[in-house]
Amino acid sequence: MWTRLCNLLFTVNPLNTSLAKLPQNSYGAKPSLASSFATSKVVQNSEKSFQEVRVDMADMKVETKPVVLITNVGSCVAICIHDSVNKSGGLAHIMLPDSKITKNDVLVSKYADTAVPALAEALRKSGRSSFGLSAKIAGGANMFSNLKANSLNIGEKNVEAVKEALENNGIKLLAEDVRGTCGRRVAFNIVTGKVHVRCGNKEVTEI
Amino acid sequence: MTESVTTKNVEQSPEEVDLGIVLELGSIGAGHAATSLSEIFQEPISIEVPKIHTMPPHMVPSHYKKHDVPTTAVYMQLRGEAECDILLMFEVEEAKKIAAMMNMVESPDDVDPDMEASAIDELGNIVIGSFLTALSDFTGANLVPNPPERATDSFDAILDSFLIKQMLSSDMAMLFDTQFKRADGNISGILMMFPSRDLQRTLTEKAKSWVS
Missing domain, CATH: 3.30.1330.200 (60s Ribosomal Protein L30; Chain: A;)
Known part of the structure; x- marks a missing residue:
């Protein structure tokens, strides 16, 4: 379930920065956390x-x-x-x-x-x-x-x-x-x- | 990183503490906890073969490799004649699912944060309470639990205070862990127990008195 969510987030929007602005509740799946789930990745920067x-x-x-x-x-x-x-x-x-x-x-x-x-x-x-x-x-x-x-x-x-x-x-x-x-x-x-x-x-x- | 890491699930006693005894105790507690959980969820909850880990405290995070995983943890401290820290940890998504089941709502998205918090606290009470019973029965020690505390954070951040605490008294962390699983195979949670040096000693003495 969690992995699937991560995959989804990655495919929908691979950019860290814009994900952080999505609405979230206090215990919810935090998009910014989800994107950092992968152990090694490349941070997209302008x-x-x-x-x-x-x-x-x-x-x-x-x-x-x-x-x-x-x-x-x-x-x-x-x-x-x-x-x-x-x-x-x-x-x-x-x-x-x-x-x-x-x-x-x-x-x-x-x-x-x-x-x-x-x-x-x-x-x-x-x-x-x-x-x-x-x-x-x-x-x-x-x-x-x-x-x-x-x-x-x-x-x-x-x-x-x-x-x-x-x-x-x-x-x-x-x-x-x-x-x-x-x-x-x-x-x-x-x-x-x-x-x-x-x-x-x-x-x-x-x- | 050349330091040795030992993970045992059979007795293999180091210098001081008989790990087999701690493991036995943990298994009894985990068994009680699984029974209570099965009753709450009305479905079979199984536990993995519990493990005792002894390793330098700072190596624990790289053992679990869950650094950034958002985690909800319930912490309860046992005090009195012996001291022990017990942590029950769930991935955030998993905690939501559990809260939904306990609140009898269909989807995890329908649980409001307050309901979820109290459900997770309650679950912590039950699981850790089972542990407390096993611990008191076994040692005969009078143990008093502090009220449970809950935190949601990354796995590493939650763990580090406990590791520091262990580090202050010993070069090696001793921790007990087991995983609860629901019938559908999803990993539901990790239970960790950090016995203090005093408790480790009490347990060893108790074990000796049984043998002789």
């Missing part, structure tokens, strides 16, 4: 087509090819760092604020304090010059109040830790879409530096 590359949880990716990096975050935070000089960018999907929480963990992209320098370093290595690094962040929601009451406010802590890490590494924070109670789908165009965020089942916004 100028160019971009390949979507998914960044897994606790992972980070740095790209120099023209792609859109995507990830889904709830309490996690997506850190998008854009290099405006080299037209490259990287996205880290962090889960925890501080790498000191656990011992002997080698996965730097899991923690706010280690992911930011790792991302910046990877971008510097990939480019000819290191100027023009800027960041946009999204995530840090608290979707379930029982969880929040019980196990500290991890979303909030993640956001704070990311901001601190950006400041420590001298990277300017240009925009943010954080906190709240909805999960976010983040799409980061590494060429333009634009980040499209869809919060829950609302419309896509650009930050």
Whole structure:
């Protein structure tokens, strides 16, 4: 049923942007969600087509090819760092604020304090010059109040830790879409530096 | 990604916790839940052979590969002598169909959002309640459920808070899952259980006392 719906939507209108304007109810089949159901697809754009590359949880990716990096975050935070000089960018999907929480963990992209320098370093290595690094962040929601009451406010802590890490590494924070109670789908165009965020089942916004 | 992922549906005990016991417990709970669901829908509901997964928490989303799938989830937290998070997840379309059946309307499009929300909450209560009964009977622990909470979002976004919570206490996530199926073969839902370290220990001790 779901697949059939997706197929239908694709055939009727393959354009992401115009689908998002169709009427929808709060729990309904959201056309924009439906179109993103396929795991790999090409985003239609007025100028160019971009390949979507998914960044897994606790992972980070740095790209120099023209792609859109995507990830889904709830309490996690997506850190998008854009290099405006080299037209490259990287996205880290962090889960925890501080790498000191656990011992002997080698996965730097899991923690706010280690992911930011790792991302910046990877971008510097990939480019000819290191100027023009800027960041946009999204995530840090608290979707379930029982969880929040019980196990500290991890979303909030993640956001704070990311901001601190950006400041420590001298990277300017240009925009943010954080906190709240909805999960976010983040799409980061590494060429333009634009980040499209869809919060829950609302419309896509650009930050 | 070189880290190991183990998925077990037979006993194969790791260092601390006897997975077979958790699996047995989960199966009893899932059996109860399937019976209640069959009564509600007036049609046979079958469950898949339940599985226990132990893997690093951050690997869970890539295990399910449902990243962007719009999902409706009911979450209930059990507290008291032991703690456990239980999640019941449906694809949004599936949740609508279930709500239509529970509200006795023909088409999923005829269900208004409020009716759907309360139907899904109620379903969560029933399924998770069955689990709670199995858990209390088995452990003898006094468990109190918090009221259910519902969220509709992408699969990954719903899961991540629970994975973070597990990550705070352990390098490995332990999660139990089973799938409910209606007679027509449509996958209806995934039930996940995240036992806390305390509960894992309680279960293991209980199992030992049975054996000796």
